[in-house]
Amino acid sequence: MSLRNTINASVSPKGSLETLSQREVQQLRETGSGSVYALFRQCALAILNTGSHSDNAKTILEAYPDFEVKIHQQDRGIRLELLNAPADAFVDGEMIASTREMLFSALRDIVYTQSELENQRVDTETSQGLTDYVFHLLRNARTLRAGVEPKIVVCWGGHSISSEEYKYTKRAGHELGLRGMDICTGCGPGVMKGPMKGATISHAKQRILGGRYLGLTEPGIIAAEAPNPIVNELVILPDIEKRLEAFVRVGHGIIIFPGGAGTAEEFLYLLGILMHPDNAELPFPLILTGPKSAATYLQQLHAFIGDTLGEAAQKRYTLIVNDPTEVARQMAAGIKAVQQFRRERNDAFHFNWLLKIDGSFQHPFEPTHANMAGLNLTRNQPLHELAANLRRAFSGIVAGNVKAHGIRLIEEHGPYEISGDKDIMQTLDRLLQAFVEQHRMKLPGGSAYVPCYRVVT
Structure with a gap:
């Protein structure tokens, strides 16, 4: 993806967004090593890039290397200053309404998530605690309507x-x-x-x-x-x-x-x-x-x-x-x-x-090469556990296909290796090969698909 047309703009929330504390604003203002800012910048760029025909996060980030978001605290709330933002997100200098709504939804969710984690209200050790966390995230987003x-x-x-x-x-x-x-x-x-x-x-x-x-x-x-x-x-x-x-x-x-x-x-x-x-x-x-x-x-x-x-x-x-x-x-x-x-x-x-x-479906799976190679894809486990591990295998393939971190891992270390019972590997290999032949791994129009995995049969 080549460099695109950009625009500088200042936008305020449409509707209502809870006022951010000075500490939350400071977190988002951090650059360089600031993980919260980096996460919001990445999500904001994706939202502003609505309509893109790329499914490669790395490519999208590279197309707008100078994109920047500045968060300003005001008496009436907050204001976002966007520098070198995708011009397609604007009409006659005004941001498209749906884009503006989603931009501030991203800010809301990222700030709330970080706040919950820092306040240590999340019990990540129990299944019920993780479910409560999901509930609070959805309630804060006003998704739940009794x-x-x-x-x-x-x-x-x-x-x-x-x-x-x-x-x-x-x-x-x-x-x-x-x-x-x-x-x-x-x-x-x-x-x-x-x-x-x-x-x-x-x-x-x-x-x-x-x-x-x-x-x-x-x-x-x-x-x-x-x-x-x-x-x-x-x-x-x-x-x-x-x-x-x-x-x-x-x-x-x-x-x-x-x-x-x-x-x-x-x-x-x-x-x-x-x-x-x-x-x-x-x-x-x-x-x-x-x-x-x-x-x-x-x-x-x-x-x-x-x-x-x-x-x-x-x-x-x-x-x-x-x-x-x-x-x-x-x-x-x-x-x-x-x-x-x-x-x-x-x-x-x-x-x-x-x-x-079950907890095995709730804890994040990090698709490293070691974790992918270590998946238990055998029949010596309950069926719902086998389903969980098969799910993780596909999660890793998704990461290697489209997620920036997964793409980097594949570039550095080569394809993931997936192994297990011979019959499971054979049926898995057949399905994945069918996906490739039917062009179901990547958006059409790009270069030929190069598998990010190798099934060991």
């Missing part, structure tokens, strides 16, 4: 998908919107945008004025996948595990569309949770779907789940090919069952407290 009946559908899938697959996600989103459903995604392009775009039209048809398009992300992802402009609620969680937990705590049902390594990671995460014995009776509608052109992909992913986790895992979801109307009907019916279940047990509609999430 008393509202369940209607949030989480849509997972790839950022690098075909035109036909993208159109299918829009049709599915349109059908969901006609039934009054709100959409939650990872906030980027591809599947993260299509269902939202479809729902905006159907919400307009149904005269639904308060449609929610919730985007949940984390710093490593947002730097590579800028939020799409339809998102009207953006939340940046501290890491991938808390982001994934936020999805399953606020969502009332999940649809898996075609994708690549990141989609497989999310799918395995959810299946691992649902296969925990404590969740056996808990309703959670889960649908795997795509257009007719993606039937081979869907069957490959379905077969991979059967080969690794077995028929019990396959029974936790419904496979629907080329029928977005049926997808929406089944999801709406599934969410009604969720509503009834929570009423009977006095569980909140806005946060799924009853869902048991």
